[in-house]
Amino acid sequence: MPQEDAPDPSHAAFDCFVQAQTCKDVLQSFSALCRLLDVDPQDHRCFYPKLKERLNYWKAKALWAKLDKRAAHPDYGQGQACVGNKCLVLGAGPCGLRTSIELALLGAKVVLLEKRETFSRNNVLHLWPYTIHDLRGLAAKKFYGRFCSGSLDHISIRQLQLILLKVVLLLGVEVHIGVEYKGLVEPQSNGKEITGWRAQLSPVDHPAGSFQFDVLISAGGGRFVPAGFRRKELRGKLAIGITANFINHHTATEAQVAEISGVARIYNQKFFQDLHTETGIDLENIVYYKDDTHYFVMTAKKKSLLNTGVLKQDHSNAETLLSPANVDQEALLRYAHDAAHFSTGRRLPHLEFACDHTGRPDVAVFDFTCMYRAENASMVRERRGKKLLVGLVGDCLVEPFWPLGTGVARGFLAAFDAAWMVRRWGLGANPVDVLAERESVYQLLSQTTPENTSKNYNAYSINPTTRYPNINLGSIKASQVTALWLIAMAMVFISDSFGRYEDLLSWCQNQTAGYKGVAVTDLTESWRSGLALCALIHHFRPKLIDFDSLDKHNSAHNNQLAFDVAEKELGISPIMSGGDMLAQGQPDRLSMVLYLTQLYNSFMGTAP
Numbered sequence: 001m002p003q004e005d006a007p008d009p010s011h012a013a014f015d016c017f018v019q020a021q022t023c024k025d026v027l028q029s030f031s032a033l034c035r036l037l038d039v040d041p042q043d044h045r046c047f048y049p050k051l052k053e054r055l056n057y058w059k060a061k062a063l064w065a066k067l068d069k070r071a072a073h074p075d076y077g078q079g080q081a082c083v084g085n086k087c088l089v090l091g092a093g094p095c096g097l098r099t100s101i102e103l104a105l106l107g108a109k110v111v112l113l114e115k116r117e118t119f120s121r122n123n124v125l126h127l128w129p130y131t132i133h134d135l136r137g138l139a140a141k142k143f144y145g146r147f148c149s150g151s152l153d154h155i156s157i158r159q160l161q162l163i164l165l166k167v168v169l170l171l172g173v174e175v176h177i178g179v180e181y182k183g184l185v186e187p188q189s190n191g192k193e194i195t196g197w198r199a200q201l202s203p204v205d206h207p208a209g210s211f212q213f214d215v216l217i218s219a220g221g222g223r224f225v226p227a228g229f230r231r232k233e234l235r236g237k238l239a240i241g242i243t244a245n246f247i248n249h250h251t252a253t254e255a256q257v258a259e260i261s262g263v264a265r266i267y268n269q270k271f272f273q274d275l276h277t278e279t280g281i282d283l284e285n286i287v288y289y290k291d292d293t294h295y296f297v298m299t300a301k302k303k304s305l306l307n308t309g310v311l312k313q314d315h316s317n318a319e320t321l322l323s324p325a326n327v328d329q330e331a332l333l334r335y336a337h338d339a340a341h342f343s344t345g346r347r348l349p350h351l352e353f354a355c356d357h358t359g360r361p362d363v364a365v366f367d368f369t370c371m372y373r374a375e376n377a378s379m380v381r382e383r384r385g386k387k388l389l390v391g392l393v394g395d396c397l398v399e400p401f402w403p404l405g406t407g408v409a410r411g412f413l414a415a416f417d418a419a420w421m422v423r424r425w426g427l428g429a430n431p432v433d434v435l436a437e438r439e440s441v442y443q444l445l446s447q448t449t450p451e452n453t454s455k456n457y458n459a460y461s462i463n464p465t466t467r468y469p470n471i472n473l474g475s476i477k478a479s480q481v482t483a484l485w486l487i488a489m490a491m492v493f494i495s496d497s498f499g500r501y502e503d504l505l506s507w508c509q510n511q512t513a514g515y516k517g518v519a520v521t522d523l524t525e526s527w528r529s530g531l532a533l534c535a536l537i538h539h540f541r542p543k544l545i546d547f548d549s550l551d552k553h554n555s556a557h558n559n560q561l562a563f564d565v566a567e568k569e570l571g572i573s574p575i576m577s578g579g580d581m582l583a584q585g586q587p588d589r590l591s592m593v594l595y596l597t598q599l600y601n602s603f604m605g606t607a608p
């Protein structure tokens with residue numbers, strides 16, 4: 001009998017990696033595979049080609065074929081478009097992971113930080129058709145056989161994270177789990193050279209703290225937005241969301257129970273009336289998806305939550321209303337259970353709660369009343385001549401309304417848009433042009449739906465024109481975004497050590513000393529009359545303003561004059577009108593710092 005070849009241990013290790021079902025197992029099996037094949041994941045440029053070369057059997061080859069097809073897209077410039085860029089991505093939620101994949105395909109060195117130790121979210125995400133197509137192209141089915149089989153269009157957050165984590169690792173992204181990003185460390189001068197931007201981390205001595213980067217992508221979820229970005233609150237009518245996960249035993253009976261891909265009150269009055277009559281539960285809508293768990297998300301009416309004892313007391317403030325102290329957990333479990341039981345026609349035999357990462361029943365109540373949206377998607381910081389491009393993606397850019405399933409769909413669109421921005425950055429475009437284009441694209445994000453985005457999924461790439469029909473990449477002009485560069489610089493002054501903020505103040509004091517009616521003691525109130533601004537400009541360019549003719553009581557005129565002259569002669573956009581300076585309680589500190597910083601930059605090196 002011919003002797004069978006001994007099984008190749010790397011094939012078994014690869015199988016382990018592909019099948020791994022926890023974040024820890026993925027990372028451990030990946031390390032084991034790399035050790036066996038003697039490939040160094042830190043060597044991001046050569047890692048993937050070496051891995052392919054050394055793991056060259058049918059199962060692995062099927063995966064490489066998928067990834068190679070993707071990597072061959074011209075947008076990536078054969079993996080050279082961002083070969084000189086170093087990107088820090090914070091947050092290994094679906095959007096941080098998805099962005100990391102694109103940055104790696106562009107050839108950048110990517111380090112990804114995640115503060116949690118586990119991927120434990122059972123909740124299920126609705127996928128738009130393009131996301132399913134996109135994930136299939138990343139070999140999702142090879143990592144998770146049940147991925148969107150048949151007409152399924154959803155996946156649990158943790159499964160999605162596991163799939164994307166595996167792809168990220170194969171593409172040479174450096175992943176650190178259990179590491180929290182705390183803030184930026186500015187470039188420092190050590191006498192000989194200036195270091196790059198770095199991150200302040202917890203644990204403080206983590207090696208990733210020495211990584212120097214020129215791109216920071218924040219994908220930290222709804223609650224995490226890096227310093228410098230402002231958020232708009234979108235406040236709607238009170239909407240209380242409840243999510244509940246029950247164990248899926250994967251029996252034939254369970255398999256037969258139909259999913260509810262979204263039923264809203266206006267479309268099925270009878271269903272909701274019957275539910276209310278029989279159980280006292282009053283809902284606006286409900287969704288049921290079958291995945292690793294039986295997952296339900298519903299928006300409940302406040303009155304029924306009070307009547308059924310879920311909410312102990314009524315409060316007009318949504319935060320107090322839904323605070324843990326005001327929620328009766330037992331009543332909440334009953335409410336979620338009964339809603340699930342009724343809406344599935346009582347056909348799910350054992351509605352037993354699945355556990356969350358703390359071991360408690362996985363039921364939660366959320367406030368959808370107010371959601372946040374970042375005012376801008378991007379920013380450039382500059383310090384000691386080192387520029388840093390900062391971008392937001394996912395929930396920290398636009399918080400989704402879960403029952404509509406917009407989260408990961410818009411999240412991935414933003415991930416591609418952010419990657420396109422990094423591509424232009426890597427190719428050396430002017431920073432304000434990069435920002436202007438990114439902000440032009442961002443304007444569309446909140447209106448995107450499966451209907452108004454391109455249906456040609458095969459053509460989707462990081463280039464926004466492949467996804468958004470009729471997009472105008474130049475709708476925002478470079479002149480409108482200079483502030484995103486400069487605000488970041490002003491933020492440096494503000495958030496900085498007292499010393500540098502003081503530098504700006506003392507510079508202003510020195511230049512305006514001796515001017516009649518001017519006494520600069522701060523960066524707000526002292527500027528109200530407009531005389532200080534006029535004095536500052538007069539000091540450097542005396543011909544532009546007739547200072548002696550100014551009346552200190554005519555603040556609106558003085559401020560307007562300074563703004564107009566600075567705009568016309570120095571190209572500095574006004575921060576507000578002269579009248580606005582009076583209308584406000586006092587000039588806004590951030591705006592003043594920004595404006596004065598621009599004057600400083602303009603006059604720096606100019607002899608008066």
Ligand code: FAD
Pocket residue numbers: 090091092093094095096113114115116121123124125126157179180181182219220221222224243297393394395396400402403405406407408411
């Ligand atoms: P997230 O998935 O929130 O990921 C952000 C990641 O960043 C997290 O893993 C977080 O630990 C990490 N992070 C945050 N700050 C730091 C830091 N400083 N340093 C390092 N890492 C950091 N959507 C639905 O459609 N249906 C649902 O039922 C649903 N349930 C949800 C339940 C919870 C608890 C949360 C938080 C979100 C839920 N969402 C739900 C929203 C959905 O998860 C997101 O839209 C989707 O996951 C894409 O989000 P993301 O990647 O931008 O952020």
